[in-house]
Amino acid sequence: MNVGIVINEKKQDAAGYYVKLAEAFESRGVSVFIAGKDETSGDVYEKTDVIISIGGDGTFLRIAGRAALKGIPVLGFNLGTIGFLTEFEKGSIDTTVDRICRGDYKIEERSVLDVSLIRAGEKRFLGIAVNDAVVTREVVANTCHLAVNVNGTYVGTYKGDGIIVATQTGSTAYSLSAGGPIIEPGNDVILITPICSQKMGSRTIVARPESVVSVKPVANSKKIRVIIDGHISEKVEPEDMLVCECSETKMKILRIDPPNFYAAVAGKLFGEMREEE
Numbered sequence: 001m002n003v004g005i006v007i008n009e010k011k012q013d014a015a016g017y018y019v020k021l022a023e024a025f026e027s028r029g030v031s032v033f034i035a036g037k038d039e040t041s042g043d044v045y046e047k048t049d050v051i052i053s054i055g056g057d058g059t060f061l062r063i064a065g066r067a068a069l070k071g072i073p074v075l076g077f078n079l080g081t082i083g084f085l086t087e088f089e090k091g092s093i094d095t096t097v098d099r100i101c102r103g104d105y106k107i108e109e110r111s112v113l114d115v116s117l118i119r120a121g122e123k124r125f126l127g128i129a130v131n132d133a134v135v136t137r138e139v140v141a142n143t144c145h146l147a148v149n150v151n152g153t154y155v156g157t158y159k160g161d162g163i164i165v166a167t168q169t170g171s172t173a174y175s176l177s178a179g180g181p182i183i184e185p186g187n188d189v190i191l192i193t194p195i196c197s198q199k200m201g202s203r204t205i206v207a208r209p210e211s212v213v214s215v216k217p218v219a220n221s222k223k224i225r226v227i228i229d230g231h232i233s234e235k236v237e238p239e240d241m242l243v244c245e246c247s248e249t250k251m252k253i254l255r256i257d258p259p260n261f262y263a264a265v266a267g268k269l270f271g272e273m274r275e276e277e
């Protein structure tokens with residue numbers, strides 16, 4: 001068995017926990033490969049059976065997107081604040097390592113989005129979105145005018161700060177902050193959430209996973225950019241069209257003790273403690 005460990009070097013104590021994890025795996029005869037979160041290639045994504053992300057949800061997103069393209073499951077080790085995607089915290093390293101080595105875990109699959117840009121009639125793949133693709137303005141003073149189509153049918157033109165096209169996983173991220181709904185895992189829908197729209201009554205659209213969502217600048221909109229999972233960024237020209245659709249690729253999350261989704265919502269998003277029975 002080969003295990004990859006990817007760390008966010010900016011997180012306090014990340015290096016220390018990497019050493020503890022690496023030693024625990026190596027003492028059990030497991031080969032360990034190491035990388036920083038910004039590394040895009042190498043042995044971690046080529047030779048491993050499992051990848052462990054040490055950091056927060058942002059680190060997990062960056063790693064999970066790359067790992068999904070290779071079909072490698074990822075386990076999140078939380079050193080962040082919310083940690084909605086990361087499963088185990090700073091304790092029980094030996095127990096967790098034992099269970100991974102025994103194969104005592106489950107693989108949870110989630111949909112991701114293929115994000116492409118159509119320019120001059122050519123469709124170019126930009127990357128996969130684990131959380132979301134955000135079409136927004138480059139200049140704070142500007143306003144976006146974005147036309148949204150679903151399955152080739154015009155839905156409307158939104159004037160505001162932009163549009164978020166999100167997965168179920170991304171429903172608890174930026175889309176939620178923009179007023180979108182929380183979606184329970186297993187509902188592989190596509191969310192279309194306007195950001196600070198000037199159109200009264202603008203709300204999130206929940207589309208089926210088979211849907212194809214396109215977003216196009218209109219009304220001479222300039223300096224528009226698409227940002228995928230917060231780390232892939234591409235300029236969108238006035239004549240371009242962004243296309244988002246569910247990918248055949250699946251993100252694989254390694255689960256030791258799958259968390260209760262509603263308990264996670266209560267505790268991580270609202271800070272609520274479990275009520276006494």
